Amino acid sequence: xxxxxxxxxxxxxxxxxxxxxxxxxxxxxxxxxxxxxxxxxxxxxxxxxxxxxxxxxxxxxxxxxxxxxxxxxxxxxxxxxxxxxxxxxxxxxxxxxxxxxxxxxxxxxxxxxxxxxxxxxxxxxxxxxxxxxxxxxxxxxxxxxxxxxxxxxxxxxxxxxxxxxxxxxxxxxxxxxxxxxxxxxxxxxxxxxxxxxxxxxxxxxxxxxxxxxxxxxxxxxxxxxxxxxxxxxxxxxxxxxxxxxxxxxxxxxxxxxxxxxxxxxxxxxxxxxxxxxxxxxxxxxxxxxxxxxxxxxxxxxxxxxxxxxxxxxxxxxxxxxxxxxxxxxxxxxxxxxxxxxxxxxxxxxxxxxxxxxxxxxxxxxxxxxxxxxxxxxxxxxxxxxxxxxxxxxxxxxxxxxxxxxxxxxxx
Amino acid sequence: xxxxxxxxxxxxxxxxxxxxxxxxxxxxxxxxxxxxxxxxxxxxxxxxxxxxxxxxxxxxxxxxxxxxxxxxxxxxxxxxxxxxxxxxxxxxxxxxxxxxxxxxxxxxxxxxxxxxxxxxxxxxxxxxxxxxxxxxxxxxxxxxxxxxxxxxxxxxxxxxxxxxxxxxxxxxxxxxxxxxxxxxxxxxxxxxxxxxxxxxxxxxxxxxxxxxxxxxxxxxxxxxxxxxxxxxxxxxxxxxxxxxxxxxxxxxxxxxxxxxxxxxxxxxxxxxxxxxxxxxxxxxxxxxxxxxxxxxxxxxxxxxxxxxxxxxxxxxxxxxxxxxxxxxxxxxxxxxxxxxxxxxxxxxxxxxxxxxxxxxxxxxxxxxxxxxxxxxxxxxxxxxxxxxxxxxxxxxxxxxxxxxxxxxxxx
Numbered sequence: 001x002x003x004x005x006x007x008x009x010x011x012x013x014x015x016x017x018x019x020x021x022x023x024x025x026x027x028x029x030x031x032x033x034x035x036x037x038x039x040x041x042x043x044x045x046x047x048x049x050x051x052x053x054x055x056x057x058x059x060x061x062x063x064x065x066x067x068x069x070x071x072x073x074x075x076x077x078x079x080x081x082x083x084x085x086x087x088x089x090x091x092x093x094x095x096x097x098x099x100x101x102x103x104x105x106x107x108x109x110x111x112x113x114x115x116x117x118x119x120x121x122x123x124x125x126x127x128x129x130x131x132x133x134x135x136x137x138x139x140x141x142x143x144x145x146x147x148x149x150x151x152x153x154x155x156x157x158x159x160x161x162x163x164x165x166x167x168x169x170x171x172x173x174x175x176x177x178x179x180x181x182x183x184x185x186x187x188x189x190x191x192x193x194x195x196x197x198x199x200x201x202x203x204x205x206x207x208x209x210x211x212x213x214x215x216x217x218x219x220x221x222x223x224x225x226x227x228x229x230x231x232x233x234x235x236x237x238x239x240x241x242x243x244x245x246x247x248x249x250x251x252x253x254x255x256x257x258x259x260x261x262x263x264x265x266x267x268x269x270x271x272x273x274x275x276x277x278x279x280x281x282x283x284x285x286x287x288x289x290x291x292x293x294x295x296x297x298x299x300x301x302x303x304x305x306x307x308x309x310x311x312x313x314x315x316x317x318x319x320x321x322x323x324x325x326x327x328x329x330x331x332x333x334x335x336x337x338x339x340x341x342x343x344x345x346x347x348x349x350x351x352x353x354x355x356x357x358x359x360x361x362x363x364x365x366x367x368x369x370x371x372x373x374x375x376x377x378x379x380x381x382x383x384x385x386x387x388x389x390x391x392x393x394x395x396x397x398x399x400x401x402x403x404x405x406x407x408x409x410x411x
Numbered sequence: 412x413x414x415x416x417x418x419x420x421x422x423x424x425x426x427x428x429x430x431x432x433x434x435x436x437x438x439x440x441x442x443x444x445x446x447x448x449x450x451x452x453x454x455x456x457x458x459x460x461x462x463x464x465x466x467x468x469x470x471x472x473x474x475x476x477x478x479x480x481x482x483x484x485x486x487x488x489x490x491x492x493x494x495x496x497x498x499x500x501x502x503x504x505x506x507x508x509x510x511x512x513x514x515x516x517x518x519x520x521x522x523x524x525x526x527x528x529x530x531x532x533x534x535x536x537x538x539x540x541x542x543x544x545x546x547x548x549x550x551x552x553x554x555x556x557x558x559x560x561x562x563x564x565x566x567x568x569x570x571x572x573x574x575x576x577x578x579x580x581x582x583x584x585x586x587x588x589x590x591x592x593x594x595x596x597x598x599x600x601x602x603x604x605x606x607x608x609x610x611x612x613x614x615x616x617x618x619x620x621x622x623x624x625x626x627x628x629x630x631x632x633x634x635x636x637x638x639x640x641x642x643x644x645x646x647x648x649x650x651x652x653x654x655x656x657x658x659x660x661x662x663x664x665x666x667x668x669x670x671x672x673x674x675x676x677x678x679x680x681x682x683x684x685x686x687x688x689x690x691x692x693x694x695x696x697x698x699x700x701x702x703x704x705x706x707x708x709x710x711x712x713x714x715x716x717x718x719x720x721x722x723x724x725x726x727x728x729x730x731x732x733x734x735x736x737x738x739x740x741x742x743x744x745x746x747x748x749x750x751x752x753x754x755x756x757x758x759x760x761x762x763x764x765x766x767x768x769x770x771x772x773x774x775x776x777x778x779x780x781x782x783x784x785x786x787x788x789x790x791x792x793x794x795x796x797x798x799x800x801x802x803x804x805x806x807x808x809x810x811x812x813x814x815x816x817x818x819x820x821x822x
Binding site: 016045048072073074075078079080081162165166167169170171173174176177178179184202203205206208289291292294295296298299300301302303305307382385386387388391393394395396397398399400 | 427456459483484485486489490491492573576577578580581582584585586587588589590595613614616617619700702703705706707709710711712713714716718793796797798799802804805806807808809810811
């Protein structure tokens with residue numbers, strides 16, 4: 001327990017989500033109100049902004065615009081694809097971070113990101129501890145992939161899941177209008193964990209779910225896929241399929257990386273998996289539309305989950321509260337207290353328990369045919385997509401946060 | 412002027428839109444309240460439902476569910492890809508339609524669709540006139556393509572435009588987070604008219620527009636495309652491009668149908684244009700993401716324009732009012748009375764003036780560099796995307812209209 005006083009630095013890393021800005025907004029606004037926080041800075045482009053002293057001064061921002069971050073997708077303070085080495089092997093970056101922390105009197109450090117970012121957080125925290133520099137380091141999680149261990153779910157997942165389930169329901173309605181057979185394939189993100197793809201099952205509660213769902217957790221068979229599709233089309237005429245970009249054959253090879261399917265330039269087919277499955281479906285004689293949801297699923301703030309936004313905001317707030325109360329080397333995790341009514345609480349979880357592990361969809365939540373989710377998944381995921389946020393609009397379009405981004409530097 | 416009394420039949424045709432159900436809802440609800448309408452039927456799957464007497468009885472539906480059609484995308488009563496022949500050459504279908512109209516005492520017929528549907532409407536109206544069978548026939552327009560002549564704009568366009576502008580703004584935010592160059596390409600529908608693609612410029616009013624826009628109206632040059640992209644990336648690091656599926660080279664050949672770009676199966680690349688442009692951009696050494704908006708742009712009811720929904724509903728209502736007042740062989744068109752404040756009125760336009768013509772984006776609304784829209788387009792299109800509709804939700808997902816679809820048949 002180290003009760004410290006000094007500046008707080010926040011940074012964002014990893015792929016963006018619809019609500020990563022809601023998380024950092026919660027943290028920034030909470031930090032601005034804490035007596036022991038003497039200044040609030042954001043490092044631009046993740047840890048790189050710390051290394052290069054590229055800071056913006058949050059005290060110069062309007063409070064309304066910080067709140068507007070709740071409905072602004074992507075990482076307002078940039079991101080970075082830079083991985084710190086182990087400090088036992090090469091501590092140059094860590095010594096530089098320590099130097100900057102000392103220079104700016106940084107006593108609170110918050111890193112907002114996914115798996116790799118939690119690893120970065122853990123390493124920085126342990127290095128500072130070793131060097132005897134008091135700083136409380138807390139990870140604020142985000143990932144649409146929902147694959148962080150130790151937390152009930154991840155900020156960002158609920159909004160992506162809501163977008164996927166909504167889009168699938170709408171596409172299903174679009175598909176049924178003609179009397180001829182039609183197969184629609186939605187390709188969804190997730191290399192190893194099928195959480196996002198599984199969310200395509202949620203719209204079944206309103207009657208518009210996916211007919212077939214293929215997750216990376218279940219070995220993929222093209223023969224079974226063909227017979228699955230044929231059976232659905234023969235029964236229902238249309239077949240709506242949700243497929244993860246990360247489905248693999250039994251030998252572990254990604255379906256989307258099948259070398260025989262590359263185009264004339266040697267590139268993999270655009271759309272990877274959905275392009276390959278579309279060709280397969282067309283060779284069966286059925287009309288097929290293949291849609292790769294691509295980045296739309298991680299930036300569609302116009303279809304975000306209010307639950308996800310509010311929880312993300314709260315996780316940022318709690319990170320500050322935990323740090324000010326003397327905790328370090330923790331990630332803010334969600335613990336589900338009850339499901340009916342749905343209720344969670346934020347807890348601080350040891351970063352060492354989270355970094356470099358990956359949570360996948362439990363096999364017992366997948367039906368024996370490997371192509372559907374059962375009620376356990378629905379019970380788990382449905383609460384996460386509840387509620388429509390109030391959005392600030394301008395000329396019929398979303399009005400995102402307008403930040404001044406005033407640079408802060410100590411010479 | 413024929414003031415008639417009898418049954419009204421509605422049908423939907425062509426590709427679905429976000430608001431075609433709003434149009435038919437306006438018509439159905441208005442017809443239910445008209446004394447001279449003795450019964451309200453919907454033919455399933457367009458004109459085919461008339462030919463096969465496949466009707467549903469709208470008087471059996473709950474009024475709330477008819478109103479819920481305002482936020483239900485796609486064609487609730489199905490569609491059809493069937494084109495009537497000219498009756499001078501083959502009048503078999505027309506004789507059958509006349510037989511059905513007589514049997515069901517149909518005195519009002521409403522066809523809700525695009526260009527081809529207006530042509531169908533016109534032919535039926537003229538045939539009935541020739542045969543001396545009194546029936547008032549009115550077309551209710553829809554098309555996201557916005558390419559019908561004689562009307563200021565088409566129901567369905569505003570919602571698709573709002574979805575495109577919103578999605579582009581969100582994707583733009585997603586693109587800027589890293590410090591490395593990135594090109595994002597959104598492929599948008601429209602084979603000959605660039606209205607939808609042009610809507611990608613609208614988010615510039617909030618600061619998040621497209622950097623480059625390529626419409627079918629302007630001959631496409633791959634060399635110019637490359638130099639355009641290079642200039643934007645060198646200046647701004649990221650480049651967001653909106654491209655119509657229908658862009659053509661100066662010789663009239665579709666860019667998306669370039670035979671050298673087919674895959675190993677001989678299929679055109681998935682995503683057509685955006686796949687080809689993505690490969691070009693990658694060969695320039697830039698990272699590129701290509702996203703085909705596909706059917707999402709025509710079914711995203713969760714991002715519809717309230718203005719579009721209300722106008723569509725009104726166009727259906729006005730169709731009934733015009734028919735009951737004795738008009739026939741007309742399409743309901745929008746006439747813009749003023750732009751500030753935005754105000755339109757519904758007028759009846761001769762069907763013969765609409766069928767088989769196509770309205771494209773005026774060349775004087777496109778900037779001299781051929782890759783942007785000027786303020787004339789913004790002034791025209793911005794009013795059409797205003798307002799967020801109230802949507803009925805269930806479990807965090809859209810709750811679409813629940814229709815009983817009770818069949819109606821006279822034996």
